[in-house]
Every structure is written in C-alpha cells, then in structure tokens.
Amino acid sequence: MVVTPAGLRFAGRMFPCTVGRGGVSDAKREGDGATPRGTHRIVGMLYRPDRMARPTNWAVPIRPGDLWSDDGGHEDYNQMVRAPYPYSHEALRRADPLYDLVILTDWNWPYAVPGRGSAIFMHRWRRPLFPTEGCIGLRPRDLAWIAPRIRFETRLIVR
Numbered sequence: 001m002v003v004t005p006a007g008l009r010f011a012g013r014m015f016p017c018t019v020g021r022g023g024v025s026d027a028k029r030e031g032d033g034a035t036p037r038g039t040h041r042i043v044g045m046l047y048r049p050d051r052m053a054r055p056t057n058w059a060v061p062i063r064p065g066d067l068w069s070d071d072g073g074h075e076d077y078n079q080m081v082r083a084p085y086p087y088s089h090e091a092l093r094r095a096d097p098l099y100d101l102v103i104l105t106d107w108n109w110p111y112a113v114p115g116r117g118s119a120i121f122m123h124r125w126r127r128p129l130f131p132t133e134g135c136i137g138l139r140p141r142d143l144a145w146i147a148p149r150i151r152f153e154t155r156l157i158v159r
Helices: 140-149
Strands: 002-004 007-010 013-015 038-047 066-069 080-082 089-091 101-105 121-124 136-138 155-158
Touching (some): 007 140, 121 140, 136 140
Parallel strands (some): 002 155, 121 136
Antiparallel strands (some): 038 101, 066 089, 101 121
C-alpha cells in the first residue's frame, strides 16, 4: 500500500484517502495531527462484531471497554488497554462508525517513545477528504475491500 497526494495504491488499484490535518511529517509528535512519512508494517486488525462480519481470521473484536492509551507518561502508551483506565486514552468502541474496522500499523510500536505519537490506524473517513488526527482515512467500502486482502508482508508506505 502506498499513500501519496493522489490517494492510496493497493493491489493495482487507487483509492481516495485522507491523511492527518497536519499533513505528512518526517517528525511526527503526539497531538500534531500529522501522518508519519515512511514504511509501516501492518500489525493487526480490529473490528466491531456487532456491526460487521469478521473481515479476516486474524481480526480481533473490539469489546466494550477497549481503549487505546495516548498518555506518553504511562507505561501503556500506544497500547490497547481496558477500562477503567484513569490515564489519557481514546475509546475504540465508539457510538459512530469511525472505528468499526481498524487496521493497526507499527508506528511507534511495540516500544513506544513518549511524545513520538500513538496509534496510526487505517480506518473509515468521517466524510470525503476530511482530514484525520494523523491516521489514514478511507471510504468504508474501500476499507472493507482492502482488509481481507492484507497479508503478513503488506506494508503501508506514506510518501
């Protein structure tokens, strides 16, 4: 998968996509809204089983209480955690459909450097071409098409 200003290229097809409101950056920092430039491995997939069928046999259900730590001062920074969690975090099980299907990258993982930025996901966009907080946003149907075709060797290249 290659992300450029023209969109995301995967399996010989082009898909419109969005990047972070801070653009693409060589110096990603927590909260800057940027998408980090580089080559990123795909390390997991999460989905809402109450809203969709399992997209691959290795996708993990998002359960009530699943969160993502974005607290750079805590040892769980840039990891999935469970509620109750008193530190800064983002809910993975949302009322809106934004995270119904999430493809996880290895940005600043598994050994997170505090302040370098957390959770660069691929997920559905809020609306066409509306920027994300640093993730890659795709149309829901395109994300659903891509997800089952991801393999161990699949990489996300952001240029």
